[in-house]
Amino acid sequence: MAITVGVIGTGAIGADHARRITQTLTGAEVIALTDVNLEQAETVKNTLKLNATVYADGHELIANSGVDAVLVTSWGATHEEYVLAAIKAGKYVFCEKPLATTAQGCQNIVDAEMAAGKRLVQVGFMRPYDSGYKMLKQAIDSGEIGTPLMIHAAHRNQSVGKNYNTPMAIHDTLIHELDVFRWLLDDEYVSTQVVFPRKTTFAHDQLADPQIVLLETKKGVRIDVEVFVNCQYGYDIQCAVVGEQGIANLPEPQAITMRKNAQLGNALLTDWKDRFIDSYDVELQDFFDGISANKLTGPSSWNGLAAAIASDACVTAQQSGQIEKINLPERPELYR
Numbered sequence: 001m002a003i004t005v006g007v008i009g010t011g012a013i014g015a016d017h018a019r020r021i022t023q024t025l026t027g028a029e030v031i032a033l034t035d036v037n038l039e040q041a042e043t044v045k046n047t048l049k050l051n052a053t054v055y056a057d058g059h060e061l062i063a064n065s066g067v068d069a070v071l072v073t074s075w076g077a078t079h080e081e082y083v084l085a086a087i088k089a090g091k092y093v094f095c096e097k098p099l100a101t102t103a104q105g106c107q108n109i110v111d112a113e114m115a116a117g118k119r120l121v122q123v124g125f126m127r128p129y130d131s132g133y134k135m136l137k138q139a140i141d142s143g144e145i146g147t148p149l150m151i152h153a154a155h156r157n158q159s160v161g162k163n164y165n166t167p168m169a170i171h172d173t174l175i176h177e178l179d180v181f182r183w184l185l186d187d188e189y190v191s192t193q194v195v196f197p198r199k200t201t202f203a204h205d206q207l208a209d210p211q212i213v214l215l216e217t218k219k220g221v222r223i224d225v226e227v228f229v230n231c232q233y234g235y236d237i238q239c240a241v242v243g244e245q246g247i248a249n250l251p252e253p254q255a256i257t258m259r260k261n262a263q264l265g266n267a268l269l270t271d272w273k274d275r276f277i278d279s280y281d282v283e284l285q286d287f288f289d290g291i292s293a294n295k296l297t298g299p300s301s302w303n304g305l306a307a308a309i310a311s312d313a314c315v316t317a318q319q320s321g322q323i324e325k326i327n328l329p330e331r332p333e334l335y336r
């Protein structure tokens, strides 16, 4: 029997996840939808020809739809309340990143899940499912480049909307790096500092763009990440791990090289949807397979909390201009 799913928030990624569940993945079916913009939920239902009910809001969906699993794909600030409600109702929940926009919000979720006594939550950190990042991790773990010493990384978006502000560069964008570096290095952060280069004229008043985030880990690895969300030229994710004996670079997405109009080159991607299309498929299939096996193994609430603790420190560092400490508590048994 298919796992029944309710989607809360049917915007860009909610609609895309509903599409992949319906058209690409196996073992799950979307039977419930909601969005603060109900028309948007109706549109997704009709476009994908879903045999689904549109609920008035997320809490009604959780309480009355009878679904096995909930996908929380609404705006970041609304995640915590829906994830807590889903846990309370004993439902599995896949929550897009960030798990919550603050560490306290994530801690509330970890506490609720521990009280439930089993893992119910998977966070939408898809990069560990990406074939390029997996190759990078393999290169590190095999010892090919020796002990990692530094990471130089960049997270560039073509442009962002007017509602995107300076802290979002951390808790909405950098949060992917904050998760994936812990996984790549098998290490934890101890401190951060944020510095601001000259501002691009393409950023609006509420946004300092670009930003450079500096991180230090327990093992002494130094990391610099450029977050530049109005870079204009494309969607570009870079990661170079410098080891004692070599450098491992995240592979570029596959693209045809063309000779045309007296130029040699290839097109760059412009959208996260295309850049990580395969990893979104694999992460969600893993979530459903975990439900079938009654054992979730993907990115956990603990991963959400660890990233959020670092994220909070980075947001503080944006304001203070100082080096801020990052302290992760002891990992509970449930997440070992």
Ligand SMILES: NC(=O)C1=CN([C@@H]2O[C@H](COP(=O)(O)OP(=O)(O)OC[C@H]3O[C@@H](n4cnc5c(N)ncnc54)[C@H](O)[C@@H]3O)[C@@H](O)[C@H]2O)C=CC1
Pocket: 008, 009, 010, 011, 012, 013, 014, 034, 035, 036, 037, 040, 058, 073, 074, 075, 076, 078, 096, 097, 098, 124, 125, 126, 172, 272, 276
């Ligand atoms: N893993 C990844 O690479 C990506 C993750 N995301 C995450 O997914 C979430 C949604 O992002 P997008 O789809 O890009 O945004 P979006 O703005 O396109 O869609 C969000 C939808 O949620 C709805 N919504 C807002 N508050 C709601 C509430 N209280 N109840 C029900 N619906 C509500 C909005 O009306 C909108 O339709 C964010 O947390 C974002 O960080 C987004 C893009 C990529």
Ligand SMILES: O=C1[C@@H](O)[C@H](O)[C@@H](O)[C@H](O)[C@H]1O
Pocket: 157, 172, 173, 176, 229, 272
């Ligand atoms: O998660 C995502 C968006 O929400 C976020 O706003 C973008 O900066 C990221 O590149 C994308 O992967």
